[in-house]
Amino acid sequence: MRAEAIIFDVDGTLAETEEIHRLAFNETFTHFGLDWYWNRPLYRQLLDITGGKERIRAFVANHRAPDGPRALEQVAEMHAAKTEIYTQLVAEGAARLRPGVLRLITEAKDKGVRLAIATTTSLPNVEALLQAAFGMPSSSIFEVIGAGDIVAAKKPAPDIYRHVLDELRMPTFACIAIEDSRNGLDSARAAGLPTLVTPSIYTSHQSFPGALAVVPDLDTPPVSLDTIAKWRAADAGW
Template sequence: MAEIKAIIFDQDGVIIDTERDGHRVAFNKTFKEFGFDFEWDVDYYYELLQVAGGKERMRHHLHTKGFGKEIIPAEEDELIKKLHRRKTEIFIELIKEGSLPLRPGIKRIMKEAMARGLKIGICTTANEKAAHAVAYEILKEVKFDFVLAGDVVKKKKPDPEVYLLGLKTGNLKAEECIVFEDSKNGIAAAKAAGMNVVVTTNRYTEKEDLSKGDIIVTCLGDPEGEKGELIKGGRGIDYNGVLWLDQLTAYFAGISS
């Protein structure tokens, strides 16, 4: 029977709904600053997420819908770069000022881990500055054992490299960890590293094939706040809309025995 010794989190979409409440909002603030009279709403941004990369999304919008004013083709590349640079600055500002709400149950389960002496880590391929701002500003009450982000690895998820580095950094075995993910690529990365995976869905990943996750819920849930819904797994867990760390450690210790 493997004892659970660590919980490890992806960042975007797991700790914070960064696409909806962070990047999208930062893009809209940037457009307004630059004098453009349009915004990306939640549904349209979901469509844009099918285009990989922030600069590429802006270029796609420019070429399909326009910016509401003429953009000289020779100046397009420089404008896109300026917009994206400012958008990143605003995104970091949103994090540092605490404007991005944590997803339900995140801080609670981290505090439960601290109380039990479990290691806590973040393994994300998101921007390193953003990841550190989330870990050390928004979640400054939490003691992280490692935060691995940005270009710390060469291969992005679904490659398991970032999770394998997490195991090495934390001196952990795969079966000793519970990973919290939200996407098909993230689940594939954690599973390829041999880890247990709890999936929390969100607006932008709920239509993906998340079936490789061991337990799938809409969110971790809070006793006095938003409750989650169990979609898959968790057999034997007395589930009432909140996943507790004690339940998860017992569950995964049991299935690994």
């Protein structure tokens, strides 16, 4: 059965954006006078925590961060500043869509498949990426965008997917999710969604039990609506 809607994650799924987020965090820490630096191995660990504000709090709690108490009082301001830095970097061309993303989205639009987003990243981050990648507002491409703090419990909780499904007014069996991380997979699966995983540079070490399929990207092999339909037909759980 062909999917009637595709729900995309954003960071690591639509584009390899996590490295841009890491750079934006580090620049923000400098602006706030914090002697913090998140290198790639550390950031890979911190990505187990979804949400930028939550990631800062986890770093303070678990890594004996210098000036931790002061930073906790400024989490909201720091996250807002980081978002400004990130969106500027994206607007300047720092992020590109992953292979096959544009092709699959174009096919879906041409064949009347509805498109949505379910992400823990903030709405300005989503809008900046989609404007830079497509040259048009996000609402012109995606019918529903669930982002940021629109739900209280972030991935791996299923809340953001349930919110998007409610907005689409569609049953889970008619949809498919596309994710790049274990947290995202667990979130989508807990909401009842068959889930395709395309691991990113920061999640390639993770395992993905229960995924409909795991492929390097949407071009390896070329993933189409027919490909997804075949995977769904072959999956005994769906």
